[in-house]
Amino acid sequence: MPESGAPTDRDWGLKVSAPARVAPVEDEDSGAKKINGVNGINGVDKEDKFDPGAPPPFRLADIRAAIPKHCWIKDPWRSMSYVLRDVVVVFGLAAAAAYLNNWVVWPLYWAAQGTMFWALFVLGHDCGHGSFSNNPKLNSVVGHFLHSSILVPYHGWRISHRTHHQNHGHVENDESWHPLTEKIYRTLDDSTRTLRFMVPFPMFAYPFYLWSRSPGKTGSHFHPDSDLFAPNERKDVITSTVCWVAMVALLVGLSCVIGPVQMLKLYGVPYWIFVMWLDIVTYLHHHGHEDKLPWYRGKEWNYLRGGLTTLDRDYGWINNIHHDIGTHVIHHLFPQIPHYHLVEATKAAKPVLGKYYREPRKSWHLPFHLIGDLIGSMRRDHYVSDTGDVVYYQTDPELFGSSKTKSA
Helix, strand or coil: CCCCCCCCCCCCCCCCCCCCCCCCCCCCCCCCCCCCCCCCCCCECCCCCECCCCCCCCCHHHHHHHCCHHHHCCCHHHHHHHHHHHHHHHHHHHHHHHHHCCCCHHHHHHHHHHHHHHHHHHHHHHHHHCCCCCCHHHHHHHHHHHHHHCCCCHHHHHHHHHHHHHHCCECCCCCCCCCCEHHHHHHCCHHHHHHHHCCCHHHHCHHHHHHHCCCCCCCCCCCCCCCCCCHHHHHHHHHHHHHHHHHHHHHHHHHHHHCHHHHHHHHHHHHHHHHHHHHHHHHHCCCCCCCCCCEECHHHCCHHHHHCCCCCCCCCCHHHHCCCCCCHHHHHHCCCCCHHHHHHHHHHHHHHHHHHCCCCCCCCCCCCHHHHHHHHHHHHCCEECCCCCEECCECCCCCCCCHHHHCC
């Protein structure tokens, strides 16, 4: 994805342009404006009240300057070692499950393999950002291999994810898990609302999003003429769609060889576990904090303010497995930083971010506490106002009809 957290360094290697409708990344100094009541220290006023929607008293350049220089260095050998590790584990798990082939092993395999599919996605995601290496051909080849293997159209997704980074926090222009306006929300039928807000249904949304995007938006990640893409991106999109079709054909061929039931157990169920991981993690990076987070329109939005509404999450043992993708705030601001430097970069940037950084609640070995955050957010965060330049999620008290929801 060619978005860069640093507006002065926007070389994504693949040299693809953004659609004209995508809002430009603001200048680094934007967001450093003085505002009434702010004394210049991390958005805290004289009464020590913090307004998360206030422009921060620091610049993107201030955050970047706090991050050690070596955190920006991309090591393709190190990146490839993670690919090798994950691919070996994936094939090892599949071989062990096929050999043992009993119903004590299969559920454990599905959980483990679905998580490894998600790890493959994160590495492909790094290829799309250009944080995998400085070699655009290597990024493209590895990205296609990783993403096609889990039925993701590499370029189609890379470009739309770029749009998400360039416009994060903007009500209309953001791309993934963006809020519905009340007007759009009221047009949805009951079944659509249920599928969007009642767990676990939203956690299976990703494949459908690839085909038709979210309510209020049109286009497909597979079609080169989709309004997601600029005309000069047609070849990229076609290439990725062809690779996706080739993977589908391979899966069909393997099903004929080993049988559809065995293929379902080895690939089909882990694929849907991966989809759940992707939807849950993506959603929780932008929702579910105990304090409401702002969304912006018009002149109130800029790249820095939008990026500061993202959340870090702690996943316990899973942090290492899925390549520290939970360290998300710095990734959103500077997506060119390799995943293996995100933890260090975040630690260095926290003194600058102050209260604009929301410390994640620590997980034990497994992040079961995040289930409550997910369900609670789905029950509270339904739509935003049709008007206003700084808005917050509102709750539809009639959606689930529970007293708990009505009091939210």
